[in-house]
Amino acid sequence: MIGIKSIASYVPVAGVDNYAQGAKFEKDEEFILGKIGSAFLPRKDAGQETSDLCVEAANALFANNPDLKRESVDVLIVVTQNGDEEGLPHTAAIVQDKLGLPTTVAAFDISLGCSGYVYGIYAIKGFMEAAGLKNGLLITADPYSKIVDPEDRNTTMLFGDAATATWMGENAPWQLGKAKFGTDGSGAPHLKVTDGVFYMNGRQVFNFALLKVPAHLHELLADSQLTADDIDAFCIHQGSAAIVDAVARRFEGEPEKFIKDMVETGNTVSSSIPLLLEKHVLDSDWKRVALSGFGVGLSWGSAILYRP
């Protein structure tokens, strides 16, 4: 059974002071910390491509795991909607070359946004098991600094650049339990890029998250024959402090089990959940956590991770 062996990340050191940015839009510190949730938004260097963020995260993973050899990697999936090139080639091919991975690797991109990590872990596990492969890298890197208009008050205070790399393989300490997914393309216009610039209808996205996510988590628990008491922590997409708080309240369990950690990262799209897992879950003594990602598409996915 393929599971999660290790996670590493890359968060650029440079970035934007969100208090200063908020002041420009007449937003005070209470708004920035309480509603947005992020005092600092990491930003990639102008010369860094999406593939470079992937390489940084993967190299951190290799450094942390001397038993993971480049030559033993046989799958590489990059979750992104802001890859290096215009549609083609896929970013994963560029990452294969920059990382010096063997040419026997199966590499492709998955196009998903904030729900991407939950889909991605099942996609890579499934692909590996279906094709008989042993060591996979699931990389998330969706630098919204490429598409966010710094003059758009609805988006420029929210998003941070980051990348994560997850080692998927046998004998993993964390296994994938049940998962549930959802898609509603009628909400596609709420988050989209036009002429290179990102647009988000924040109110619609907030309402969607509040309507879908708590109910979806309850359905997942019921399908898994679990209750909220069986879950040590909820790691949901860090869309904003307001969204995490509202989902936690609406869930009507123990809101303190919903991890909120975006002060120094912002909303890092598909990297937000693996950043939580890396920092709070993988080395914990917790037994079982629930994930939920939601966003562009509209798309959502929720899953249980557990120690076997």
Place this chain on the structure above:
Amino acid sequence: MIGIKSIASYVPVAGVDNYAQGAKFEKDEEFILGKIGSAFLPRKDAGQETSDLCVEAANALFANNPDLKRESVDVLIVVTQNGDEEGLPHTAAIVQDKLGLPTTVAAFDISLGCSGYVYGIYAIKGFMEAAGLKNGLLITADPYSKIVDPEDRNTTMLFGDAATATWMGENAPWQLGKAKFGTDGSGAPHLKVTDGVFYMNGRQVFNFALLKVPAHLHELLADSQLTADDIDAFCIHQGSAAIVDAVARRFEGEPEKFIKDMVETGNTVSSSIPLLLEKHVLDSDWKRVALSGFGVGLSWGSAILYRP
């Protein structure tokens, strides 16, 4: 075990007379038929989006399979590098809405070109088995008419628009055997889009295909403990007549087992292999076929399909 239950396609009726187009570049009928391989190149209507091609192919699949209900579809994967929007949202979400599929569907795009179908069948099978899902649609639609410059003699005579839809599910007549994959991002510059226009170094791609594909098929057969005698037909990506002929010769088996059928379609990118399967394989009395897709990335993948 999830396998291939049915395949349907959509090939636009309108298109380009490739003899007339060839004459413009002083290419005669022998070149067009013998080297390019396509007398006609289907072209989508200017008003048709990629998602519309997906919908046409999926609706043909539903029409052919009354036992496949929209409400029972729980996964939808679109293989494309020329989706509807600029990066986000993903085309699969738009297709979910246009097809009227339930919002419980898991939907995402896979970014791959001519190797995409071989990867795609393992990705969707694996995802379904990992997440416990029952009925999946794997759709290919990569309309190169969006990016090909009609004045570029290296590409405009090659590509045709098409879409295919594959129903993946239980109790399927065709199962997936062993597969092998490969990626060489150092060749990424040989096929790419810059400022909205596609560029291909045809000579490099031809050499790559000739170097990789016959050897890859032999390795796949050896790994599967099969010989070429055990294979009823080879369905390789229809890049051009010259590529299919050269790969078949270099393979040094029975070249007549390599199906060549692109006269009325051109190179349809990730749709070329499922078009062959739909037309020549699914209703045949063959027992075992080999696939190989290769192209942008560079990326390649080969697999065995068999009747259980």
